[in-house]
Amino acid sequence: MFTNNDINFEALKRKAYNGRWATLDDGIIPLTAADPDFRTAPEIEQGIIDYIKDGYLSYGPFSGLPEFKQSVATHFNTEKGGTFSPENVLAVNSAAQGMFLIASYVLKSGDEAIILDPVDFLFKKSVEAAGGTVKLCPVDTVSGAIDFEKLVALIKPKTKLISICNPHNPLGKVYSKEILRKIAEIAATHDLWVMSDEIWSDIIYDNRKFHTYSFVSEAAKKKSFTVYGFSKSFGIAGLRIGAVLCHDQEILADFTEKSNFNSTIEGVSTLSQIAGSVALEKAKPWFNEFLNQLQQNRDLVFNLLSRSEILTPNLPEATFVLFPKIENGMSAERFVQHVLEQGKVAIVPGSERWFGRGAEGHVRICFSTSQEILEEGITRITSSF
Known part of the structure; x- marks a missing residue:
């Protein structure tokens, strides 16, 4: 295979x-x-075939198919230490789109966001697309350690967001619960949002434990978004399918509304959602x-x-x-x-x-x-x- x-x-x-x-x-x-x-996976191929056999490709619910939202929530709860409900999940057109939508929701023109350095270029792009200013927090390229002294020093009145990549691309670092709690404490102290990109969170080696950011502490739950996607784990990048998760349903509802997902302007291909759901349930x-x-x-x-x-x-x-x-x-x-x-x-x-x-x-x-x-x-x- x-x-x-x-x-x-x-x-x-x-x-x-x-x-x-x-x-x-x-x-x-x-x-x-x-x-x-x-x-x-052949299960994904078959799932797509089975879905279109009756000849209908109708509109789905604006926030995502129920089976998709359920499969993502269950996956995070059983594999990553979460307690998400399906209502905490929004289907989006890839993890990358999720990052851009979150930056646009959190940042106004001139606001600042702290991202890791080095990290995937989409972090910088998403902040700049929202009219924000990027501030770089150094990461040790050998150990993956975050410079927390520098992170705190970067926080100014215009700072609104800390974005993390866990596991980290390109360093391959998995951040411990203790490190994530420290980020949450800093964010809570300064009333900042946190976005955690967890697209790589399935591909972890040596039976290492992964913790989804939103559930490492009570502080982490309050003002955070999690981004997830299927392109790495299941090789379906061309289907452009991902998810944004948020523990606070009121915040996610507001995010969904302001991201135009409560109309046919946005929304995600139902076929792509079926592929994602089958991936998590059968593959x-x-x-x-x-x-x-x-x-x-x-x-x-x-x-x-x-x-x-x-x-x-x-x-x-x-x-x-x-x-x-x-x-x-x-x-x-x-x-x-x-x-x-x-x-x-x-x-x-x-x-x-x-x-x-x-x-x-x-x-x-x-x-x-x-x-x-x-x-x-x-x-x-x-x-x-």
């Missing part, structure tokens, strides 16, 4: 965009966008095998890079990306260009554009593909110098 022979490369070359197979010349290996090369056995394969892939890439003098790898606790440090003095952009030209491998630079200023000197490598592709790709990278 997760071998090289199971990957349909012809399909990927037709369909896998976002810096992957469909966008690159033949012969180039993409270890770029965080999107699996493996086909999605867990598939996912467990996928997670096992990813952990083997993580260990493989870590070991291969550890023997290299070009890159020093980190060992991620979660996600399916590594963020190794460049050891030959090249900038991230120059390193990536060299690897593309000389090794025919595409990877992501740790540049300000993609992850913030704190990412410089690193590259991001995605390992959600076959071990054969990974071995070839890493060999090409290390031998291109």
